[in-house]
Amino acid sequence: MEIVSIVKSKWLIVLVVVIALLVVTAVIAKKSVRTEIIIPAPVGAIWEVLMDEEGYKDWNPVLVPLKGNLTDGAVMRYSWRQANGESLEIDSKVIEIKQNKLLHQRGGTPGILTFDHRYQLFSEEGGTRVVQSEVYRGIGVLFWNASQMEPQYQQVNEALQNRVLSIASE
Numbered sequence: 001m002e003i004v005s006i007v008k009s010k011w012l013i014v015l016v017v018v019i020a021l022l023v024v025t026a027v028i029a030k031k032s033v034r035t036e037i038i039i040p041a042p043v044g045a046i047w048e049v050l051m052d053e054e055g056y057k058d059w060n061p062v063l064v065p066l067k068g069n070l071t072d073g074a075v076m077r078y079s080w081r082q083a084n085g086e087s088l089e090i091d092s093k094v095i096e097i098k099q100n101k102l103l104h105q106r107g108g109t110p111g112i113l114t115f116d117h118r119y120q121l122f123s124e125e126g127g128t129r130v131v132q133s134e135v136y137r138g139i140g141v142l143f144w145n146a147s148q149m150e151p152q153y154q155q156v157n158e159a160l161q162n163r164v165l166s167i168a169s170e
Contacts, residue, residue: 022139023111031146032135037157040127041164043100049163050103050119059163062152072097076105083148092117113140130157 039046049055053065053076061081066089068076074094079087092107092115101121108114114137122129132153136146 029139029141030135030137031141031144032133033146033149033153034131034133035150035153035157036129036131037154037161038124038127038129039161039164041168043121043123043128045164045168046121046128046130046160047100049160049167055163059159060156061159062156070094070097070103083152108136108138111138113138113144130160132157 049059051070053068053070057064064079064081066077066079068074070076072094076092076094078090078092080090081087090107092105094103094105096102096104103119105117106114107117115134116137117134118132120131120133122131134149134153136144
């Protein structure tokens with residue numbers, strides 16, 4: 001009887017250690033991507049395009065809003081066109097908007113895989129520096145190849161530039 005309880009307690013200890021490792025990994029596991037572009041246009045012109053939810057379908061090759069509004073606290077539903085050509089619907093909560101400076105959103109499943117996405121705008125001589133960054137957290141980052149995101153976000157930056165410049169030339 002005592003051997004059975006010892007074996008059970010060892011398995012319990014192993015189980016507790018495995019769960020603790022999974023929890024710690026879910027909290028500290030992280031990947032990130034950062035892209036930037038300098039667009040020869042004023043900050044306000046770029047901000048106007050970023051805040052026009054309806055217009056995304058005309059220029060953004062990766063993320064197109066399906067429902068919601070870009071306002072603080074709102075939940076947006078997007079169609080995310082992945083690098084492999086498939087589309088996936090994702091929800092994102094608008095965390096913070098600072099006019100002409102920051103559009104900050106988060107989404108995902110805590111502990112599993114979350115994203116923290118930002119567009120930041122910086123006025124520079126000759127235009128605006130647009131920095132697009134995203135941080136992924138959760139145990140899912142251990143099994144997910146985030147390298148596909150950098151070229152996709154670079155495509156978004158270039159499409160944003162094309163949209164802003166085409167509006168300016170109208």
